[in-house]
Every structure is written in C-alpha cells, then in structure tokens.
Amino acid sequence: MNKNLIIISERNDKSTNNVLEWLDYYDIDFERKNVDSDRSDFCIRISTQETTTSVSDCIVWNRRGYMSLLPTHLKKSEWIGYLKKEQFPVLATLEKSNPKNYIGSYVHELENNKLNNLQAAAKVGLEIPKTIVTNNKQDLLNFVEVNKKYITKSLVYSPFLEKKDCYYKGNGTIVVDFEKVSEYFAPSLIQEYIDKEIEIRIFFILDNFYAMAIFSQNDLKTQIDFRNYNDVSPNRCVPFELEATTLAKIKEFVSLIGCNSGSIDLILTPENKFVFLEINPMGQYHWLSESCNYYVDKHIAELLIEKVVYE
Amino acid sequence: MNNFIEEGFPLEFQQVQKVEKEQTILRNKKVMDIDFYQSNQITPQNFFKPISKIFKFEFD
Known part of the structure; x- marks a missing residue:
C-alpha cells in the first residue's frame, strides 16, 4: 500500500x-x-x-x-x-x-546560520572567503588589507521595514564603504570581495544535484551579487557540470549540516577555485530548472x- | 538614511533604500482590478464567451 x-x-x-x-x-x-x-x-x-x-x-x-x-x-x-x-x-x-x-x-x-555554514564548509575542505563578524571599527580595520575590496551582507535576512508612506529595503550584498563605518555598530558580517569568473547556483534534493553557471561578472548591476537581478538584460545562465572533487565536498557539507534540500551559491574564481558563499535551505529552483532544461519539477x-x- | 550609519545599524545599512509607496499604490491598483474580476467570477473562459457566441453564429 x-x-x-x-x-x-x-x-x-x-x-x-x-x-x-x-x-x-x-x-x-x-x-x-x-x-x-x-x-x-x-x-x-x-x-x-x-x-x-x-x-x-x-x-x-x-x-x-x-x-x-x-x-x-x-x-x-x-x-x-x-x-x-x-x-x-x-x-x-x-x-x-x-x-x-x-x-x-x-x-x-x-535556524540557517551563515557562520555555522561557513565553518562546516571549511571543515569539508571547501574554500570560503576570509570572514569577520564584528561590532567595532578597530577590529574591522585590523582585519582588512589595504587596496582590497570587502563586502557585507546580512547575517540572516536582508533589512526590510514597511511604514505608512514608504518602505526600507536592503540591497543584498554590498561593498563596504570604510569612510561610512562608525566606531561601534550592530554585529555585521564582512568578507573579502572575491573576483569571479562565474557564479554557480546549485539546487539539491536528496542525492540529486543540479548546477547552473551564472555569467554575472560583466554586468555592473549583478557583479557584486547576481541576486540584484537585471530584468532588462538578464545574466546568461547555462547548465554546469561540477567536477567530482568539488561535488564530493558539497555532498559532505550538506550531510554535515543535515540538510537534504536547498540551494547553494558558489563562485568560480579566475584562478579556477570554487569558493563557497552560502546555502539557503528553501531556495527557489524554478529559474535554474527552466534556464538549464533540468526538469527539476518532474524529477x-x-x-x-x-x-x-x-x- | 545616513542616520542608520550614525546610529550604529549593521554595515549593510550603508545601502538601505527608502522606497516611496507611489509605485506600490499603482501595483495595488492592479491587484484591486484583479480582485474585482475574481470577485465577479470573471474567468478567462466566460470572459471570452460572447466572442465564441459570435463564432457560433457565423458557423451556424
């Protein structure tokens, strides 16, 4: 039955x-x-x-x-x-x-914890961006190197506040303007900016992994974060075959954090290194499935x- | 907007945008229109009914 x-x-x-x-x-x-x-x-x-x-x-x-x-x-x-x-x-x-x-x-x-996820990714041998979480400028300045760019993004959810006549919303991942950093601030996640050849979105469910390459680097709007979608001229998205070593590490990572479905974002650097960015346990896959003809719904x-x- | 930084909000607030609701009102208008059709139970099928009747008449 x-x-x-x-x-x-x-x-x-x-x-x-x-x-x-x-x-x-x-x-x-x-x-x-x-x-x-x-x-x-x-x-x-x-x-x-x-x-x-x-x-x-x-x-x-x-x-x-x-x-x-x-x-x-x-x-x-x-x-x-x-x-x-x-x-x-x-x-x-x-x-x-x-x-x-x-x-x-x-x-x-x-309970999706970006900090735990970064640690788990590092533990299985995935490259991760150099990361600091701090609430003060001094520790931040001790961390950064001159002439390098750094990004910041939310620890959990992007800012959003609705008021009567307007609303406030965050811009996703942004480059940090150090001139605007005050001495003390609420806990913030800062990472070194990583040049990318392409971004890779992986959707997985149980033991099925579907990867898509996103050519986001050549568009100023999506250069920092492909999720700042350019609706007029969308990024080119094509199927991507992950090489066996990286795929094995990804599988080990999702097993370590105990997740059996979700979306993972990686960067492939110009030096051909895969860098783990984050995982979203209930990510959308429709866009990936349609762009790559993966028929994920059917699977x-x-x-x-x-x-x-x-x- | 700069107040966010002075008040010590997370660094991500360096680019928090304030969006006036004018655009949202337009979007709400659209939603209202859709609601109107839904509440009157006008579906794509019965919306085109008169046209299909004309066709029927022509074929007859």
Whole structure:
C-alpha cells in the first residue's frame, strides 16, 4: 500500500504547482498544506518506548513555509508572535520524528546560520572567503588589507521595514564603504570581495544535484551579487557540470549540516577555485530548472513517487 | 538614511533604500482590478464567451 504524501508549501508557489501537476499526471494522491491558508491537524504521542506523530508514516515534502497548526482566526491575533514561538518545538519534533521521509526543512530555514555554514564548509575542505563578524571599527580595520575590496551582507535576512508612506529595503550584498563605518555598530558580517569568473547556483534534493553557471561578472548591476537581478538584460545562465572533487565536498557539507534540500551559491574564481558563499535551505529552483532544461519539477515528482510507492 | 550609519545599524545599512509607496499604490491598483474580476467570477473562459457566441453564429 502506498504511503501518504504530504506537501507543505505556500499558496502561490509555482514550483509546487508544477510538481503537483506531474503527480497528477502519474496518478498519485497527495495532500497539500499551505502555510498561508490551511490549518493542519496534528498529534504527537511521546512514551517511554517511542514517539509517534501524525506524519510518522508519511512522505513529507516541505517545499516552502511550514505546517500551520493554529486555528485560522488566531493568525491575526496580537499574540501571533508568542503563538508562533510555541509552535516551533512542535514543528521541529514533527520533522525529526521522520527524518528519512521528511524532505526539506522549515527548522533549517529558520535556524540557517551563515557562520555555522561557513565553518562546516571549511571543515569539508571547501574554500570560503576570509570572514569577520564584528561590532567595532578597530577590529574591522585590523582585519582588512589595504587596496582590497570587502563586502557585507546580512547575517540572516536582508533589512526590510514597511511604514505608512514608504518602505526600507536592503540591497543584498554590498561593498563596504570604510569612510561610512562608525566606531561601534550592530554585529555585521564582512568578507573579502572575491573576483569571479562565474557564479554557480546549485539546487539539491536528496542525492540529486543540479548546477547552473551564472555569467554575472560583466554586468555592473549583478557583479557584486547576481541576486540584484537585471530584468532588462538578464545574466546568461547555462547548465554546469561540477567536477567530482568539488561535488564530493558539497555532498559532505550538506550531510554535515543535515540538510537534504536547498540551494547553494558558489563562485568560480579566475584562478579556477570554487569558493563557497552560502546555502539557503528553501531556495527557489524554478529559474535554474527552466534556464538549464533540468526538469527539476518532474524529477522531484518522480523521487516522491519512488518514496511513496516503493519505500 | 545616513542616520542608520550614525546610529550604529549593521554595515549593510550603508545601502538601505527608502522606497516611496507611489509605485506600490499603482501595483495595488492592479491587484484591486484583479480582485474585482475574481470577485465577479470573471474567468478567462466566460470572459471570452460572447466572442465564441459570435463564432457560433457565423458557423451556424
């Protein structure tokens, strides 16, 4: 008998829709739970012998967001911050009770720690940019070398603040202007700027890795960070075959941090070195799949089916 | 905007942009239009119905 297939996502996620169309095509039943619309019933039973949960015997693809456990009307409550925090250990337990059949992770997304990830990448032998995290100018000046460029980016999320008449938003990765640095500041991540031949985006799910080369270096808008997308003249993106040694290190890295799906950003330098930048546990792959004709949606549907039917 | 730096915000705030909501209002207008069609249940299918009737008439 087939296992139940649960897909956790957001209402408007295009990639989820595409995968579900493939599941329909293959005539496989599934249950979609959207974080922004549905409340999901759940139960966790803990005894001295074992822990069982509502998803213990299911195959779960946590594509985006998380399983929403609150009564819908409470989502607008002024207590929502508190209620979400109370929900977190439940979500973590649901995930951890079924690690083999739980693909993707909201817990990883929430706890994604760039500093831990850099350390893990270095541990498996991947090159990483020289990095400092500090809150004062003196330590920063002791770290930097004259005539070198340095970038800064958020430790977790890019700044965003909405007000009545305007909003403020960060620019992603930016080059540090040392003349503007004050003596003391909130903790900031600073890395040496690395020249790139190309940037590489890798999407992975279980043991499937899809890499794409992004020619972002020749466009001033995307030179520092390809995510400052140039919609008028988009970067050229083509399939990229990672050489075996780097791929083995990447696999070791994702195993070390315990992540079974996500997107990884690398730089290939003019000296042909691969430098790890960061990992996003719930990254988008639609752009990569379409640019490279990888048919990732179809592959995801097929690997979910393999789990549902044969495991 | 410079206040962010003087006040000791993270260095990433060196390039935080302030975006006036004028553009957003235009976008909201679009969303409202879409909502209007959705609330009146005008779908691509029934939106083109009159045209298909004309075709039908011509074929008849």
